[in-house]
Amino acid sequence: MAYAQALCASISYASASFNKVLPQGFPQSKGLSYFVMNSRANQAKQAHICAEIQRERDPMAKDHAGIKVPHVLTVAGSDSGAGAGIQADLKACAARGVYCSTVITSVTAQNTVGVQGVNIVPEEFVAKQLKSVLSDMQVDVVKTGMLPSSGIVKVLHQSLKDFPVRGLVVDPVMVSTSGDVLAAPSVLQVFREQLLPMADIVTPNLKEASALLGSPKLETVGDMHAAAKALHDMGPRNVLVKGGDLPDSLDAIDIFYDGKNIFELRSSRIKTRNTHGTGCSLASCIAAELAKGSSMLQAVKVKYACNDVVLKQFTLAAKHYIEASLDYSRDLVIGNGRQGPFDHFLRLKRNMHSTYRENAFDPSDLFLYAVTDSRMNKKWGHSISDAVKAAVEGGATIVQLREKDIETRDFVEAAKSCLEICRSHGVPFLINDRVDVALACDADGVHVGQSDMPVRVARDLLGPEKIIGVSCKTPVHAEQAWVDGADYIGCGGVFPTNTKENNITVGLDGLKTVCMASKLPVVAIGGIGILNARSVMEINESQLKGVAVVSALFDRECVLTETKKLHSVLMEVTYMK
Ligand SMILES: Cc1ncc(COP(=O)(O)OP(=O)(O)O)c(N)n1
Numbered sequence: 300m301a302y303a304q305a306l307c308a309s310i311s312y313a314s315a316s317f318n319k320v321l322p323q324g325f326p327q328s329k330g331l332s333y334f335v336m337n338s339r340a341n342q343a344k345q346a347h348i349c350a351e352i353q354r355e356r357d358p359m360a361k362d363h364a365g366i367k368v369p370h371v372l373t374v375a376g377s378d379s380g381a382g383a384g385i386q387a388d389l390k391a392c393a394a395r396g397v398y399c400s401t402v403i404t405s406v407t408a409q410n411t412v413g414v415q416g417v418n419i420v421p422e423e424f425v426a427k428q429l430k431s432v433l434s435d436m437q438v439d440v441v442k443t444g445m446l447p448s449s450g451i452v453k454v455l456h457q458s459l460k461d462f463p464v465r466g467l468v469v470d471p472v473m474v475s476t477s478g479d480v481l482a483a484p485s486v487l488q489v490f491r492e493q494l495l496p497m498a499d500i501v502t503p504n505l506k507e508a509s510a511l512l513g514s515p516k517l518e519t520v521g522d523m524h525a526a527a528k529a530l531h532d533m534g535p536r537n538v539l540v541k542g543g544d545l546p547d548s549l550d551a552i553d554i555f556y557d558g559k560n561i562f563e564l565r566s567s568r569i570k571t572r573n574t575h576g577t578g579c580s581l582a583s584c585i586a587a588e589l590a591k592g593s594s595m596l597q598a599v600k601v602k603y604a605c606n607d608v609v610l611k612q613f614t615l616a617a618k619h620y621i622e623a624s625l626d627y628s629r630d631l632v633i634g635n636g637r638q639g640p641f642d643h644f645l646r647l648k649r650n651m652h653s654t655y656r657e658n659a660f661d662p663s664d665l666f667l668y669a670v671t672d673s674r675m676n677k678k679w680g681h682s683i684s685d686a687v688k689a690a691v692e693g694g695a696t697i698v699q700l701r702e703k704d705i706e707t708r709d710f711v712e713a714a715k716s717c718l719e720i721c722r723s724h725g726v727p728f729l730i731n732d733r734v735d736v737a738l739a740c741d742a743d744g745v746h747v748g749q750s751d752m753p754v755r756v757a758r759d760l761l762g763p764e765k766i767i768g769v770s771c772k773t774p775v776h777a778e779q780a781w782v783d784g785a786d787y788i789g790c791g792g793v794f795p796t797n798t799k800e801n802n803i804t805v806g807l808d809g810l811k812t813v814c815m816a817s818k819l820p821v822v823a824i825g826g827i828g829i830l831n832a833r834s835v836m837e838i839n840e841s842q843l844k845g846v847a848v849v850s851a852l853f854d855r856e857c858v859l860t861e862t863k864k865l866h867s868v869l870m871e872v873t874y875m876k
């Protein structure tokens with residue numbers, strides 16, 4: 300039933316495409332009724348209708364209780380070098396948090412130099428694979444890659460009629476990045492007649508766009524505009540013409556057209572040889588976003604109001620992910636050819652360090668996060684190390700040395716003695732802002748803000764074992780923190796504070812929004828103390844692991860007592876509900 304509800308909720312945004320692929324004999328009016336039923340009150344009804352569709356698909360199908368996960372089926376070729384094709388699709392979907400099943404249309408012998416051989420899977424066996432997956436699994440979106448023969452395109456067309464899905468992303472793979480031809484010319488006609496009219500989006504590069512149109516080479520942004528419109532006339536609901544190969548362009552320019560509005564999606568070109576598989580990965584990423592239902596759900600709900608704006612966002616989300624992966628992978632060396640693969644998970648470089656950090660950071664360490672302040676210590680006559688010792692003995696579970704007005708030499712000295720105290724209590728010890736100081740004293744990590752050293756640079760300098768925290772005020776910051784390889788995020792200021800000047804307050808609502816968006820553990824900071832720590836923890840977000848405090852511990856006469864008090868408040872709210 301959970302599946303059926305999710306299916307209905309997501310089906311509701313894909314009315315147009317769904318109607319195109321309704322099962323034969325399934326009354327259109329019944330299908331249409333989904334798309335106007337979005338309210339919670341109608342969910343049960345929707346679920347019932349969806350269960351009905353499921354039974355039409357497979358009379359033996361059982362309703363299993365549990366969690367339905369977003370699912371993309373990729374119908375594409377295998378790349379032995381694993382930069383493109385099925386392998387890229389699997390990695391892109393996994394990186395975007397979506398399950399990916401695979402129907403293999405051909406097996407290529409391929410590396411970073413080129414394609415050495417292609418073995419096409421017989422179309423009957425492609426049909427068999429499609430049936431296996433589509434008759435059993437609840438596929439949300441089908442994404443196509445290499446479809447090497449017209450017979451295979453026809454088989455896919457028929458399968459999609461037999462087993463309708465919510466969305467179809469067509470990446471018309473015809474020529475590899477190395478210039479090798481991957482689809483017979485006869486495929487073009489069937490592609491135009493059968494696949495394009497079914498597609499929710501088609502994503503050709505310049506060569507593929509002109510092949511599909513039977514037009515001369517596309518050489519300018521103007522040509523791309525015209526091509527996007529002409530391709531749209533062939534039936535797909537949206538067109539993304541990728542301009543990565545456009546000559547003489549500093550920017551990478553893609554043209555997106557939804558039948559009404561045309562967008563130039565620009566981003567600066569990343570200088571790297573590791574671009575093999577970007578097309579497959581981008582299309583998979585779009586499919587994954589559609590499967591998750593996020594932006595497209597919105598898009599179709601407000602279809603007539605701001606379809607264009609939301610679609611732009613979803614395409615950009617996918618583009619942004621690919622750009623971040625390319626940027627991270629720009630200096631990776633895999634293979635000797637002209638075009639290497641990139642790292643979809645932004646993790647490969649971590650393994651270069653001999654002692655790979657497995658779970659070195661424990662998110663529960665964020666429970667009571669003590670952040671020092673030299674002015675406060677001076678005011679109360681506390682040395683930095685005495686203050687840190689008292690905080691740790693009072694129950695602080697992680698310590699950050701945040702010393703804004705201190706000479707570097709003194710900072711390093713203080714850091715060394717505080718590190719010793721923390722190590723002897725098994726408490727991680729981080730340095731605020733100063734990666735150099737963290738390196739000098741071999742601290743456990745750093746905390747950086749949005750205008751401090753970028754997380755990726757800090758990670759490269761510190762290596763995989765160190766803890767990196769980053770301040771985030773928005774879901775976009777939180778997503779970036781994860782992409783960049785941070786371990787946790789600090790969110791705030793939650794409440795107004797005198798400790799940090801001109802700091803924008805996000806409030807409990809802002810904290811909640813960030814926690815909901817964050818894939819990383821979160822610690823709340825800003826104006827938090829024994830009187831309001833409970834209200835912070837009670838926002839009840841699983842990613843929120845604790846509170847970080849400065850004045851509530853250090854702008855006090857007895858740091859030990861204050862830390863103990865805050866510790867017991869946190870224990871109460873966390874464990875004695
Ligand atoms: C745990 C934690 N969260 C946020 C911050 C703030 O860092 P930043 O935004 O860089 O501001 P400064 O602390 O450097 O003034 C933090 N230090 N710790």
Ligand SMILES: Cc1ncsc1CCOP(=O)(O)O
Binds near residue numbers: 796798802851
């Ligand atoms: C460093 C920092 N970052 C956001 S708010 C803040 C200050 C937190 O200090 P306090 O706990 O005294 O409000």
Ligand SMILES: [Mg+2]
Binds near residue numbers: 731732746747748751
């Ligand atoms: Mg900072």
